[in-house]
Amino acid sequence: MFSAEVISMLQQGFWETIYMTLASTALGYLLGLPLGITLAVTDKEGICPNRVVYRILDIVSNIIRSIPFLILLILVIPLTRALVGKSYGSSATIVPLVIAAAPFIARMVESSLKEVDAGVIEAARSMGAGPWTIIFKVLLVEARTSLIVGTTIALGTILGYSAMAGVVGGGGLGDIAIRYGYYRYESDIMIVTIIILVLIVQVLQALGMMLSKRLDRRNK
Amino acid sequence: MIQFRNVSKEFQTKAGNVQGLDGVSLHIEKGDIFGIIGMSGAGKSTFIRSVNYLERPTGGEVLIDGVNLAECSEKELREIRKDIGMIFQHFNLLMQKNVLDNVCFSLKIAGVKDKEAKERARELLKIVGLSDKEKAYPSQLSGGQKQRVAIARAIANNPKILLCDEATSALDPQTTKAVLELLKQINRDLGITIVVVTHEMSVVQEICDKVAILDEGHLVETGNVETIFAAPKSAQAKRLILGNGNTMEQMHGKHCIRIVFKENSSYEPVIGNMTLQFKTPVNILYANTRDLNGTAAGEMILQLPEERETAEKMIQYLKERRLSVEEVDEDVFSGSN
Numbered sequence: 303m304f305s306a307e308v309i310s311m312l313q314q315g316f317w318e319t320i321y322m323t324l325a326s327t328a329l330g331y332l333l334g335l336p337l338g339i340t341l342a343v344t345d346k347e348g349i350c351p352n353r354v355v356y357r358i359l360d361i362v363s364n365i366i367r368s369i370p371f372l373i374l375l376i377l378v379i380p381l382t383r384a385l386v387g388k389s390y391g392s393s394a395t396i397v398p399l400v401i402a403a404a405p406f407i408a409r410m411v412e413s414s415l416k417e418v419d420a421g422v423i424e425a426a427r428s429m430g431a432g433p434w435t436i437i438f439k440v441l442l443v444e445a446r447t448s449l450i451v452g453t454t455i456a457l458g459t460i461l462g463y464s465a466m467a468g469v470v471g472g473g474g475l476g477d478i479a480i481r482y483g484y485y486r487y488e489s490d491i492m493i494v495t496i497i498i499l500v501l502i503v504q505v506l507q508a509l510g511m512m513l514s515k516r517l518d519r520r521n522k
Numbered sequence: 523m524i525q526f527r528n529v530s531k532e533f534q535t536k537a538g539n540v541q542g543l544d545g546v547s548l549h550i551e552k553g554d555i556f557g558i559i560g561m562s563g564a565g566k567s568t569f570i571r572s573v574n575y576l577e578r579p580t581g582g583e584v585l586i587d588g589v590n591l592a593e594c595s596e597k598e599l600r601e602i603r604k605d606i607g608m609i610f611q612h613f614n615l616l617m618q619k620n621v622l623d624n625v626c627f628s629l630k631i632a633g634v635k636d637k638e639a640k641e642r643a644r645e646l647l648k649i650v651g652l653s654d655k656e657k658a659y660p661s662q663l664s665g666g667q668k669q670r671v672a673i674a675r676a677i678a679n680n681p682k683i684l685l686c687d688e689a690t691s692a693l694d695p696q697t698t699k700a701v702l703e704l705l706k707q708i709n710r711d712l713g714i715t716i717v718v719v720t721h722e723m724s725v726v727q728e729i730c731d732k733v734a735i736l737d738e739g740h741l742v743e744t745g746n747v748e749t750i751f752a753a754p755k756s757a758q759a760k761r762l763i764l765g766n767g768n769t770m771e772q773m774h775g776k777h778c779i780r781i782v783f784k785e786n787s788s789y790e791p792v793i794g795n796m797t798l799q800f801k802t803p804v805n806i807l808y809a810n811t812r813d814l815n816g817t818a819a820g821e822m823i824l825q826l827p828e829e830r831e832t833a834e835k836m837i838q839y840l841k842e843r844r845l846s847v848e849e850v851d852e853d854v855f856s857g858s859n
Contacts, residue, residue, distance in 0.1 A: 419614070419617075421610055421612050421614040422614045422615070422616060422617075424576060424610070424614065425608070425610060425614035425615075425672075426627075426631070427576055427603070428574055428576060428603060428606070428607075428608035428685075429603065429604065429607075429608075429627070429628040429631045429632075429675075429676075429679075430600040430601065430602075430603035430604040430631055430632065431600070431631045432597075432600055435631060439627070439630075439631075440616065443616065443618050443619065444616060444617060444618055446618055447618075517618075518618070519617060519618045519619070519620070519659040519660075519661065520617050520618070520659075520661045521661060
């Protein structure tokens with residue numbers, strides 16, 4: 303149906319998309335996880351309430367989240383150039399992806415940690431646990447299932463963002479879909495890329511849900 | 523052991539300041555099983571959280587073995603908390619960890635090494651009777667079993683004090699009895715001072731030596747359980763002992779008395795003999811006998827005949843038989859309806 307050339311292009315696009323999504327999610331968590339923990343902990347109901355810290359992080363993460371990704375992509379081009387050396391291609395796309403993903407991930411981590419039963423935290427305090435013990439031995443452990451579900455959602459969202467980066471030559475399947483489907487009216491190639499994207503999301507979603515269920519000890 | 527000196531706690535809410543505790547002074551001695559009883563909102567929860575400073579009082583002093591908690595840093599408080607176990611109404615176990623790891627949790631906080639912690643945890647599970655459940659997760663356990671795990675966790679570091687915050691309120695009567703039995707055993711065998719917060723008089727009667735009655739943040743009465751049960755002085759104590767709700771509504775009639783049986787008189791058919799002697803029936807409105815730390819005790823509420831003279835004689839008759847008799851005034855009930 304397609305020439306070998308197109309097939310190898312789709313293959314390359316597939317791996318670029320996977321690379322962008324996984325790398326951005328990993329780096330996004332590197333920033334977003336501590337940020338989310340800080341938000342949950344410094345909230346007025348948290349274990350170390352701190353109004354100033356909470357408000358600053360709250361406002362910053364809201365600002366970043368309110369910038370449409372396409373705009374953010376263009377806005378951070380100078381930073382991308384400085385970090386990666388060029389402003390196009392899949393490695394360059396990771397920079398805006400991480401910036402967009404980190405506050406989004408932080409919010410999900412925050413809400414997961416806030417779901418942890420206050421009684422369990424109180425019990426830990428009654429045993430003489432300090433804040434670090436509570437974070438690592440109670441919050442992150444008890445919220446495990448919810449955190450994995452959050453990661454699944456983050457992967458799906460970041461995958462969607464990465465496809466958008468195709469507009470500015472970001473590489474990956476989204477790039478192919480825009481170049482062939484939008485600029486050259488070769489809708490068959492566009493449809494194939496869409497199908498591949500849909501399949502990736504389905505597989506990630508199924509894997510994430512399976513993992514979170516396997517690891518949940520509450521309903522056995 | 524535990525000393526409260528004029529302890530107050532004020533909460534700031536949007537609706538204004540609320541007094542959780544108001545000038546509470548109390549001394550709990552080593553080895554006691556001390557009950558704190560009161561209606562909901564009486565300040566019981568605030569009281570028990572002031573013992574380990576999970577809540578910081580806004581006034582007064584809390585002393586544990588002579589150490590004033592107000593003068594302790596957060597780090598010192600954490601050390602002190604390792605000597606004070608606590609169990610809760612909703613057990614508060616780690617749902618993602620199995621029974622053994624839950625017990626190990628408090629040991630690890632106290633810095634016990636992994637291998638030793640596991641050994642000690644297995645010992646504790648034996649004490650609470652759950653040796654066969656070490657690999658189970660809390661969601662696979664019944665309420666009573668969860669509370670046993672929580673107890674094992676709370677006593678793991680050999681605390682001097684065990685705080686029980688409505689620990690049996692989510693359990694059925696049989697399970698409650700078994701858990702209370704376990705607490706008694708812990709108090710007896712390990713010499714741990716136990717503070718029990720509850721809204722149920724039956725819990726206090728079952729295990730406590732001493733009791734304090736809290737009402738709207740005030741300490742209204744304190745003393746030995748038997749003394750207070752036999753002759754409650756404050757209106758709040760009467761309400762708690764007589765219970766409240768439906769049974770009381772029918773007791774609005776005149777000439778109601780409450781009699782308390784002691785061990786020597788409960789074998790004699792006192793009421794039967796009395797009605798035979800006076801040839802006048804009395805109405806038994808409420809009756810209850812319980813096991814009070816090994817001695818049988820009971821209470822009854824009688825409605826005496828309308829005729830004043832017979833009623834007086836009946837009271838005399840009962841008093842002669844060494845029963846404690848008191849007239850039940852109506853305000854005891856009106857407060858509870």
